[in-house]
Amino acid sequence: MNQIPVKDVTPKSKGKAESYDLYAKREHIYVKFYKGLFKNFRTISGFLMLVMFYGFSWIQWDGHQAVLFDLPSRQFHVFGFTFWPQDFMLLSWLLIILAFVLFFVTVFAGRLWCGYACPQFVWTWFFMWAERVTEGDRNQRMRLDKAAWSGQKLAKKAAKHTLWLIIAAASAIAFVGYFTPIRELSPAVFSWNLGPWETWWIGFLTVATYANAGWLREQVCIYMCPYARFQSVMFDQDTLVISYDEKRGENRGKRKKSADYKAEGMGDCIDCNACVHVCPVGIDIRDGLQYECVACGACVDACDDMMDRMGYDRGLVRYTTEHALDGGTTHIMRPRLIAYFICLCAMFIAFSYTLYSRIPLEVDIIRDRGQLFVEASNGKIENVYRLKLANKSQDDHSYSIEVSGIDGLSMIGASEVVIRSGELLDHPVSLQIDPRFLEKSNYDIFFRVQALDDEDIVLEQENRFIGPAKRR
Incomplete structure (x- = not known):
């Protein structure tokens, strides 16, 4: 069976004990500029993510x-919805849904998330662009690094690192702008009037972004990200991954465009290393499927471009499956993928309904446990309650408070309250009733809290009214 080749990186023993460095020294990767279909897809997806990241806080x-x-007010505002710490379950639910999205995409097409949407690689490509516009393309950068220090080299290096720092600082300010209002934060940054909290986080995130996207780059994916380690357990023979067609490509060798390479027993691979030069993690896809591969499609674009120049068919390096390489049929609709899809749809529908039907009001009723009941001066039986009312919307509202459950029950205290947006109101209420209406010592009662200006904001909560025990 013609399986997708997997590179074996296990050190070969020579009959004696040997020691190996488990962390290889990083070799600098010089990524070559290229064009292609998958690069266009990645550019569009990366551009959209950057626009959302930098722009959402300004809306x-x-x-x-x-x-x-x-955070100080413990409120999280997201496009008209206000969430409180009590809504943490919704966040957990959302994270589970996103995890299932990741599983579904991985089973279907491998590490598309890494190659097209992962923030680490979106910013890495952004920094690579800054590197190319200041220092030139791959060969120019290699010559520049090997050259002796000069005024021109110093100027190019300074321009690159300045641009990196500007991007990193802008990213840090944009991130902090989701926690401190961005329209207040931006003037404070340029007037050097930041508080200690903002100063620390902007500084920390600037350094972290500069280091991760500028210096560490693929090292974050290889050594720090756990996804690269467990993603292979979700692959199967119908998972779409990038692979080199060994049967078609071997034997490799350089040749003239007009050469009859088939007669010489050579394959389509001209051993140009274009697929290696454009790889952001520095691997050779011809060595087989490797955990470092982020499925960005750079090698596919580079190889297709070289095949076009040589007049060969495209697809020597392509997105494919083990079944397709073996000449079989790829099964898109398979049990595991269908199961993920069904679970994903069910959770998304339930989450959307919960979010849509969510009432931006919280009512918590605490009955006075110090005394079961008291007999008021007017001879009525009285129970005391504390209503904690939280307005979880982004607008102020007036609310009416009503009680039902026992005939003759009256409420002592304000029946209408005004609660500002995000405010938690502690409202005391006393309920009284003439003893002759009490046929038993324990009744279920219902508090109804209704927004006067919005009939959809209403909550009803059950509690207990305690009276004296009846003698037989």
Whole structure:
């Protein structure tokens, strides 16, 4: 069976004990500029992610910042929705859904997330662009690094690192702008009027972005990201991965465009190393499937371009499956993929319904446990309650409070309250009733809290009313 080749990196023993360095010294990767279909896809996806990251904090929604995580107030505003720490379950639910999306995509097409949407690689490609516009393409950068220090080399290096720092600082400010209102943060940055919290995080994130995307790059994926380690367990023979067609490509060798290479027993691979020169993690896809591969499609574009120049068919390096390489049929609709899809749809529908039907009001009723009941001066039986009312919307509201469950029950205290956006109100309420209406000592009662300006904001909560025990 013609399986996708997998590179064996196990050191070969020579009959004696040997020691190996488990962390190889990093070799600098000089990525060559190229064009192609998959690069266009990645450019579009990366551009959209950068626009969302830098732009969402500037969007205003009903007079508020559309996306703002207000930690001091413990409120999280997301496009008209306000979430509180009590809504943590929704966040957990969302993370589970995103995990299933990742599993589904991985089973279907491998590490598409890494190659096209992972923030580490989106910023890495951004920094590579800055490197290319300041120092030139691959060969120019290699010559520059080997050259002796000069004014020109110093100027190019300074321009590159300055541009890196600008991008890193802009990213840090944009990130902190989701926790401190960006329209207040930006003027404070340029006027050097930042608080200690903002100063620390902007500085830390600037350094982290500069180091991760500028210096570490693929090292983050290879040594720090766990996804590269467990992604292979989700692959099967129908998973779409990037692979080199060994049957078609071997034997490799350089040749003239007009040469009859088939007669010489050579394959389509001209051993130009174009696929290696464009790889952002520095691997040779011809060595087989490797955990470092992020499925970005760079090698596919480079190889297709070289095949076009030589007049050969495209697809020597391509997205394919083990079944396809073996001449069989790829089965897209398979049990595991269908199961992931069904679970994903069910969770998404349930989450959407919960989010849509969510009421931006929280009511917590605490009955006074110090005394079961008291007899008021007017002879009525009285129970005392504390209503904790939280307005979880982004607008102020007036609320009415009603009680039902026992005939003759009256409420002592304000029946209408005004609660500002994000405010938690502690509202005391006393309920009284004439003893002659009490046929038993324990009743279920219902508190109803209704927004006067929005009939959809209403909550009803059950509690207990305690009276004196009836003598037989």
